[in-house]
Amino acid sequence: MSNETTTPQCAAKYDLPKAYEFEEVEERWYQYWLEGKTFSAQMEPGRPAFSIVIPPPNVTGVLHIGHALNNTLQDLLTRYHRMKGDNTLWVPGTDHAGIATQNVVERQLAAEKTNRHELGRDKFIERVWQWRTDKGGTIIKQLKRMGASCDWDRERFTMDEGLSKAVREVFVRLYNEGLIYKGDYIVNWCPRCKTALSDDEVEHDPTHGKLYHLRYPYSDGSGSVVIATTRPETMLGDTAVAVHPDDERYAGLDKIGIRLPIVDRIIPVVLDHHVQRDFGTGALKVTPAHDRDDYEIGLRHNLERIKIMDEHGIMNENAGKYAGMDRFACREQIVKDLAELGFLDKIEDYEHAVGKCYRCATVVEPTTSKQWFVSVRPLADKAVAAVREGRIKLYPDTWYNTFYAWMDNIRDWCISRQIWWGHRIPAWTCADCGEMTVVSLDPTVCGKCGSSQIEQEHDVLDTWFSSALWPFSTLGWPDQTKELATFYPTSVLITSFDILFFWVARMMMMGLHFMDEVPFHDVYLHALVRDKHGKKMSKSTGNVIDPLDMIAQYGTDAFRFTLTAFAAQGREIKMDEERIDGYRRFINKLWNAARFTQMHIKESEPGITAVTDNPAALALPHRWILSRTDAAVRDVRKALDGYDFNLIASAIYQFTWHEFCDWYVEWIKADLFSDDTAKREQARGVLLCVLENILKMLHPICPFVTEEIWSQLPGQRGTIMLESFPEAKPTWQDAETEQAMQLLMEIITAVRTIRSEANVHPSAKLHVSLICPDPAKRELLQLFSGSICAMTRAESLDIVESGAVPDDAAHSLVSGIEVVVPLKELIDVDAELDKLARERKVLEQDLQRVRGKLGNEKFLANAPADVVEKERAKLEELETKLAKNEESRGRLGTVK
């Protein structure tokens, strides 16, 4: 053993065990990387930079398979660019997740038989921070388990001091620009969370409900109109009935009016184009305080807004005798009462979309309330322009249409939330003059009159408000930092498509507005991970795959490889555990290829791979594998640069297993055991070189196993993480060599097929003849007769220019070469005849097609010359094959 191998690795050199054991390896290497600060970014403004900000998981989160996918893709890009030599930064962090986190802590309090109101606001906030310190680090630990190479010294939290400063700065500036306003509008209200929700935070679930048909009498007693509703309790707040202006059924009704049952209020009939004449009876009850559309109708016709519920979803004093009832209990009661009074026409089963809180699934109640809004139109226009001009690119490109459509219809963004955990709105109202002071530092007096009687807004900001600033707030904005100069705009954002509008679009708006520059150049939107049947994973269905289970069972690398292999653009991901196991086998295969390499190259031999510098001097199989390596490198780089993650995985898999292991390693075994030093040297040098290239290409996907193997290879080695990523090598490209190898491989496969079909035991020695009229090919075959014998386990090999095929031989034709294997009594004549008959059928079909083409004058006239030439060559080959087939059938027929 050489004593040069004194590199202070994190493990001593050892003979690799027969199977890869990932548990210990993963733990050990992650620690090594952390201690070596290998993930740290440098502040070098000049150098090409690559930066990603993590989509911050909720601080309450635990790693689910979507995180696993998302972070695997980010890590593999980060590692790729780091190896390419870019100054690379991946910013990690978590989101304070207002409602979600508050819910968690409130549940804790409930278990302690108390609640936040008893505790008071300050104590409650303290309690949340405490929770964050104790439990908030879970997902970060899990990301480390995934191998994430984030710059952990730069971990950020949306409630950090720095980020909070950014939030206030943005709020104040937008307010001063008139882009933030406060007003009484209809919003989605969650009676459980007791807060307003933005439109995006409401999910519409198809729900089985009832459609109630209520009869409203005309005020003059001359008749009645039937209206339909799914929420009959809201009739208590009705202030009009609307009909379409052109609806002749109700002509003149607007002059009369309606006597509202139970309430006994006279309400007007208004004419509004919004009403769909063909729905129900074409008459619509209007409750401006509890329905968005009705709210707008109300604005158009100056209708009174009567709120009939409080913030808990309990009927209020305006509900008269129903006051104090829960909204759903009230619904039942009111239907009963209307029925008794004869105002209920009928009840139908009805399936419709019901809006629910995305956090707690409570049915939201549209209601009017005072809220803060962002005027998004001017901000959205900038974002749309940036995307249209190609300054931000979306992958896959199918998202452009959806993006534009959504941005065109965007409504103002309700940013106030009536909870405690979050960034409190920096606005103070003066008790004396009533003016509002909006400043970034807490004021002591009113900005208008100087009074000290000021009180801060109680509401906090929507969580997505701070997330929208993430790409620049994490880099130190509003200060002019080196980080911003070096890493903004970030390179790419990788996220799930379901937060394209929650988050991605808003980052574009804020980034463009405050940095005057896009927040990222590329956006890669990946799919949702579903189960293997394509169903959404959910706890209730019981089809959830827990990433930590997968890691424990198959190892992080196998899991990461699987996620990468599944990540095809525009495809949903149907996760199948069997695939993970398949890729675990792949990693084990690689491990064993490394073991094999290590067996032959134990000691450090600097310069052993120098043989690859002059490929022309190498024997054919070496030239071939180098040419194939070059092709693989080009494929992998292209796929990486285009975010075609599935192609990265398949290119590496295919090359490693089927070209390197199956062909190359098998082929060079004889050389590795040879007495010829030169032969041995070449084989060892190329073997090691190609393995190294594979490890480097694979490292971004499978960081652990590649690092472990790398450290066990001979020579003084640092971490593979900081090696340079393989580049295309034009000197390795060699089409002629690939063609020659192709021919040899086809011959070998032909012999193996004959062998297998005739059921010849592998230990039974064979004699093979090759009839080859082409002198150049004959020379090639002669040169590699040893390899052909070894790969087919043939005892002897004759290569002749011409000759007759013996009666008892199996044979096939490959590229003009006749492969003949005399089988004596081994041959199964019937089976052979069957096979020939099948082959003949195929040949005749092919011939018919080719002759048809070549007989078509239009084809000859219009098709490119090379295509015609190819068809001619094909015709010739098919004719030869058919002739040989006839010959064989005749011969075997006589044997029989």
Next chain:
RNA sequence: GGGCGAAUAGCUCAGUUGGGAGAGCAUCGGCCUUACAAGCCGAGGGUCACAGGUUCGAACCCUGUUUCGCCCACCA
């Protein structure tokens, strides 16, 4: 209602400027062969959803239909 996507081997999917249908897994047969039985060698298997059209030529381009999935939307 509008938009987007998908339909190719038993399953999951490739198939990038239109030119002889591929991979992995599964299945079947044979093998412990100087790294790997977590392996090796070989085989079978497809009317490229359907119907038209363009073209010398279509899995691919166009039109329509069917089925499935997703997103958006103010039919109460």
